[in-house]
Amino acid sequence: xxxxxxxxxxxxxxxxxxxxxxxxxxxxxxxxxxxxxxxxxxxxxxxxxxxxxxxxxxxxxxxxxxxxxxxxxxxxxxxxxxxxxxxxxxxxxxxxxxxxxxxxxxxxxxxxxxxxxxxxxxxxxxxxxxxxxxxxxxxxxxxxxxxxxxxxxxxxxxxxxxxxxxxxxxxxxxxxxxxxxxxxxxxxxxxxxxxxxxxxxxxxxxxxxxxxxxxxxxxxxxxxxxxxxxxxxxxxxxxxxxx
Amino acid sequence: xxxxxxxxxxxxxxxxxxxxxxxxxxxxxxxxxxxxxxxxxxxxxxxxxxxxxxxxxxxxxxxxxxxxxxxxxxxxxxxxxxxxxxxxxxxxxxxxxxxxxxxxxxxxxxxxxxxxxxxxxxxxxxxxxxxxxxxxxxxxxxxxxxxxxxxxxxxxxxxxxxxxxxxxxxxxxxxxxxxxxxxxxxxxxxxxxxxxxxxxxxxxxxxxxxxxxxxxxxxxxxxxxxxxxxxxxxxxxxxxxxxxxxxxxxxxxxxxxxxxxxxxxxxxxxxxxxxxxxxxxxxxxxxxxxxxxxxxxxxxxxxxxxxxxxxxxxxxxxxxxxxxxxxxxxxxxxxxxxxxxxxxxxxxxxxxxxxxxxxxxxxxxxxxxxxxxxxxxxxxxxxxxxxxxxxxxxxxxxxxxxx
Numbered sequence: 274x275x276x277x278x279x280x281x282x283x284x285x286x287x288x289x290x291x292x293x294x295x296x297x298x299x300x301x302x303x304x305x306x307x308x309x310x311x312x313x314x315x316x317x318x319x320x321x322x323x324x325x326x327x328x329x330x331x332x333x334x335x336x337x338x339x340x341x342x343x344x345x346x347x348x349x350x351x352x353x354x355x356x357x358x359x360x361x362x363x364x365x366x367x368x369x370x371x372x373x374x375x376x377x378x379x380x381x382x383x384x385x386x387x388x389x390x391x392x393x394x395x396x397x398x399x400x401x402x403x404x405x406x407x408x409x410x411x412x413x414x415x416x417x418x419x420x421x422x423x424x425x426x427x428x429x430x431x432x433x434x435x436x437x438x439x440x441x442x443x444x445x446x447x448x449x450x451x452x453x454x455x456x457x458x459x460x461x462x463x464x465x466x467x468x469x470x471x472x473x474x475x476x477x478x479x480x481x482x483x484x485x486x487x488x489x490x491x492x493x494x495x496x497x498x499x500x501x502x503x504x505x506x507x508x509x510x511x512x513x514x515x516x
Numbered sequence: 517x518x519x520x521x522x523x524x525x526x527x528x529x530x531x532x533x534x535x536x537x538x539x540x541x542x543x544x545x546x547x548x549x550x551x552x553x554x555x556x557x558x559x560x561x562x563x564x565x566x567x568x569x570x571x572x573x574x575x576x577x578x579x580x581x582x583x584x585x586x587x588x589x590x591x592x593x594x595x596x597x598x599x600x601x602x603x604x605x606x607x608x609x610x611x612x613x614x615x616x617x618x619x620x621x622x623x624x625x626x627x628x629x630x631x632x633x634x635x636x637x638x639x640x641x642x643x644x645x646x647x648x649x650x651x652x653x654x655x656x657x658x659x660x661x662x663x664x665x666x667x668x669x670x671x672x673x674x675x676x677x678x679x680x681x682x683x684x685x686x687x688x689x690x691x692x693x694x695x696x697x698x699x700x701x702x703x704x705x706x707x708x709x710x711x712x713x714x715x716x717x718x719x720x721x722x723x724x725x726x727x728x729x730x731x732x733x734x735x736x737x738x739x740x741x742x743x744x745x746x747x748x749x750x751x752x753x754x755x756x757x758x759x760x761x762x763x764x765x766x767x768x769x770x771x772x773x774x775x776x777x778x779x780x781x782x783x784x785x786x787x788x789x790x791x792x793x794x795x796x797x798x799x800x801x802x803x804x805x806x807x808x809x810x811x812x813x814x815x816x817x818x819x820x821x822x823x824x825x826x827x828x829x830x831x832x833x834x835x836x837x838x839x840x841x842x843x844x845x846x847x848x849x850x851x852x853x854x855x856x857x858x859x860x861x862x863x864x865x866x867x868x869x870x871x872x873x874x875x876x877x878x879x880x881x882x883x884x885x886x887x888x889x890x891x892x893x894x895x896x897x898x899x900x901x902x903x904x905x906x907x908x909x910x911x912x913x914x915x916x917x918x919x
Binding site for chain 2 (some may be wrong): 332335337338348357358361362364366368370372374376377378379380388389392393394413
């Protein structure tokens with residue numbers, strides 16, 4: 274089983290992580306000592322009210338930001354002391370991102386969007402095309418390779434974004450409100466896809482959401498409040514399939 | 517990575533053709549202006565040089581100057597030269613190839629019903645050698661003709677055309693004032709001089725003939741000397757000045773009452789003034805290149821702001837700051853270089869049209885073309901660096917959130 278504390282080596286290990294924005298009077302303590310471990314193969318939902326610290330925590334987990342104090346180990350490596358370039362290398366080689374707003378390059382075909390991370394990995398052009406095509410097939414977008422984002426529906430755009438995130442076979446996929454801009458039916462499709470990737474492809478997923486029925490799809494729910502973890506519990510997936 | 521940046525930049529430029537064209541307009545105008553100016557300048561210089569070498573290679577011209585009467589009296593023309601001066605120069609100066617005396621008279625030439633106002637030059641058989649001029653037909657003066665002042669003449673091509681049209685002038689007799697003169701030769705065409713004068717509008721006759729039968733004196737008004745190839749004309753000029761001072765008994769400390777003009781000096785003076793003008797215009801054009809660079813910087817800054825989200829996405833999927841820097845820098849340089857290339861094409865076309873209009877040769881100067889290209893690319897680097905740096909330093913989180 275995934276998500277068990279006795280699993281060998283955590284992918285992600287936060288201990289006593291704090292994050293403080295600003296100085297003096299205007300100081301905001303976004304995280305007040307977080308301890309969190311995520312193991313390979315987990316599907317974690319991160320929930321909590323706005324300002325609870327979940328976004329800050331995800332930015333740190335995604336190596337986009339560094340903690341003010343505390344340690345963050347990613348696959349055993351100390352992220353807190355890394356330079357921006359070293360963190361960029363981590364993102365390039367081990368992480369995938371899916372955003373609420375899709376963040377696809379406009380006027381750029383689906384195929385080229387999916388190829389983007391491989392460009393920075395210096396993957397040869399032919400292999401790049403091949404892998405991007407396969408990733409698009411995996412998310413069910415065969416035949417849409419040449420479409421630009423404006424020609425695709427929201428759900429299709431998010432699928433392209435997911436293909437872009439998984440094409441490099443990342444250790445962890447971070448999804449920041451992946452269904453936030455989508456209607457219920459499309460949200461379910463996206464959740465089905467993420468579940469498939471987690472269960473069949475073994476990709477570890479950490480997903481921020483504030484919709485309980487989206488969080489319900491996952492196997493573990495972490496709730497943030499006021500910069501601390503309020504609860505961290507195993508979840509028995511409830512996968513609604515309303516149409 | 518670099519190749520990718522190139523492809524990316526190319527696509528970005530193509531994506532917004534109108535904006536890209538407007539962005540590079542400044543560079544295009546700047547480069548085109550530089551190239552056009554330089555092409556016209558070089559053409560004019562080449563034209564002047566060609567004209568001067570047409571006058572005769574290594575040609576020195578000796579003219580009478582203004583004599584200075586004692587006690588501040590009215591200035592008078594200094595005394596003319598004599599044939600003895602001509603002989604002395606030929607015999608006593610080293611490095612002289614040929615010496616020819618000359619006196620001139622403006623007159624009407626008449627043949628049949630045609631008449632033409634022209635200049636008659638009295639000289640020796642050395643004149644053609646000094647001027648590096650050949651006969652198209654006929655022959656040069658013989659010694660006896662020169663000695664005894666026989667009425668024979670050579671016609672410049674313009675005079676031949678005006679008097680004879682298509683008829684053969686050899687052996688015909690033309691009238692110059694009251695002198696009936698037999699045509700023994702026709703000169704090759706030289707065309708216009710750099711100063712706009714028709715060099716073929718002349719009649720050449722023996723000096724003695726002119727002196728005795730047309731002007732009625734024994735003066736030599738100027739002397740033309742050609743130096744041998746490889747001999748310094750400065751040296752010959754100095755020697756002639758010394759000899760003539762001696763012969764004309766000019767006391768040390770007083771000025772020469774004659775001038776020795778080196779045509780090469782005239783040419784180089786003309787050339788250098790053209791150069792100054794060219795570089796001045798070039799400098800003005802360079803300013804417009806810099807203005808063009810500011811235009812590129814402006815648009816690149818706008819572009820960075822517009823594409824903040826894209827930059828955030830790129831950073832999230834693993835681009836390093838220097839990848840982003842390279843991307844925007846390459847785009848700026850490519851824009852600038854594109855502007856440079858278009859400017860070069862426009863400039864060369866405008867230069868070709870202008871040189872054609874001014875009837876000067878079209879001289880392609882590869883170094884100025886290269887320089888303009890390199891300079892415009894450099895403008896891209898200099899003015900593209902700041903926006904690219906700004907893009908590279910964006911915080912990925914803020915950039916991703918940017919609307």
